[in-house]
Amino acid sequence: MRKVSSREEIVQQRVKVADAKxxxxxxxxxxxxxxxxxxxxxGQLFSVNETxxxxxxxGEGVQVVRNEPFEGESLFNGVYTSGQFTHKIYHxxxxxxxxxxxxxxxxxxxxxxxxxxxxxxxxxxxxxPDYMKDDFxxxxxxxxxxxxxxxxxxxGLSKDVLSKTRxxxxxxxxxxxxxxxxxxxxxxxPSTFRSVCTGRGPLTGQWQTNCEPVMCAYKVITVxxxxxxxxTVTESYILKQxxxxxxxxxxxxxxxxxxxxxxxLAQIRRFEEQAQRALxxxxxxxxxxxxxxxxxxxxx
Numbered sequence: 051m052r053k054v055s056s057r058e059e060i061v062q063q064r065v066k067v068a069d070a071k072x073x074x075x076x077x078x079x080x081x082x083x084x085x086x087x088x089x090x091x092x093g094q095l096f097s098v099n100e101t102x103x104x105x106x107x108x109g110e111g112v113q114v115v116r117n118e119p120f121e122g123e124s125l126f127n128g129v130y131t132s133g134q135f136t137h138k139i140y141h142x143x144x145x146x147x148x149x150x151x152x153x154x155x156x157x158x159x160x161x162x163x164x165x166x167x168x169x170x171x172x173x174x175x176x177x178x179p180d181y182m183k184d185d186f187x188x189x190x191x192x193x194x195x196x197x198x199x200x201x202x203x204x205x206g207l208s209k210d211v212l213s214k215t216r217x218x219x220x221x222x223x224x225x226x227x228x229x230x231x232x233x234x235x236x237x238x239x240p241s242t243f244r245s246v247c248t249g250r251g252p253l254t255g256q257w258q259t260n261c262e263p264v265m266c267a268y269k270v271i272t273v274x275x276x277x278x279x280x281x282t283v284t285e286s287y288i289l290k291q292x293x294x295x296x297x298x299x300x301x302x303x304x305x306x307x308x309x310x311x312x313x314x315l316a317q318i319r320r321f322e323e324q325a326q327r328a329l330x331x332x333x334x335x336x337x338x339x340x341x342x343x344x345x346x347x348x349x350x
Contacts (some may be wrong), residue, residue, distance in 0.1 A: 133168035185276035
């Protein structure tokens with residue numbers, strides 16, 4: 051990982067090359083967490099792995115295609131060049147809104163996710179190469195900083211985007227305003243959870259102002275869904291869902307602290323390998339079941 055002289059110089063470089071002519075929707079999320087940056091990295095990887103495990107099965111879920119180190123990429127204007135690359139395929143049929151499911155053909159609800167994790171910077175892109183191709187893109191850029199969400203332009207957005215397009219959303223994981231009823235569980239409620247390992251929590255009152263340690267995940271999400279008559283409503287729907295998912299995910303990350311606290315990065319990678327083998331086994335069983343169904347139909 052190559053170092054630069056100052057964070058201000060990085061942001062200035064990004065501002066100069068940013069494309070200010072985009073018509074895509076852009077939101078910036080700021081999520082303050084009562085963790086160090088190093089703790090968040092472990093907690094995030096653990097929680098992604100756990101969420102993938104829970105989401106898989108019944109013909110839908112997550113398929114891990116690649117999960118391996120990368121080098122030689124130019125991320126954040128060349129500031130970060132190495133890290134961990136993952137390629138996942140999400141099968142989302144039941145999770146797509148009804149108004150889209152009714153008109154979208156087979157294959158259009160399979161989303162590919164490619165992610166470059168060069169922590170503290172991460173970039174993720176979701177595409178639909180089987181159907182919408184260049185007309186669908188969700189790009190998520192994240193910077194993790196040791197502050198309380200006070201950095202004005204953590205990801206170097208252009209002046210035009212800052213003044214006209216960007217909408218900043220501050221997520222308080224102790225609140226439930228962005229969630230649906232099914233998301234609110236007693237064992238993942240930061241307002242009542244207290245960590246046995248660290249003594250942190252519950253998160254009440256002005257905890258974002260007073261907690262130590264503290265860090266903030268800055269996420270800029272750009273959405274493009276180019277479909278005549280559906281673009282605006284779908285882009286708005288996607289961003290609304292991301293607001294909910296980011297709140298839910300980070301609530302779980304905090305409340306699962308006693309499960310991941312003290313783990314090393316090497317241990318997390320071993321968990322990922324075990325989870326990938328389990329996912330492969332589920333996928334093989336489902337493919338075999340589908341073949342059996344086809345065979346029975348032919349026999350009849």
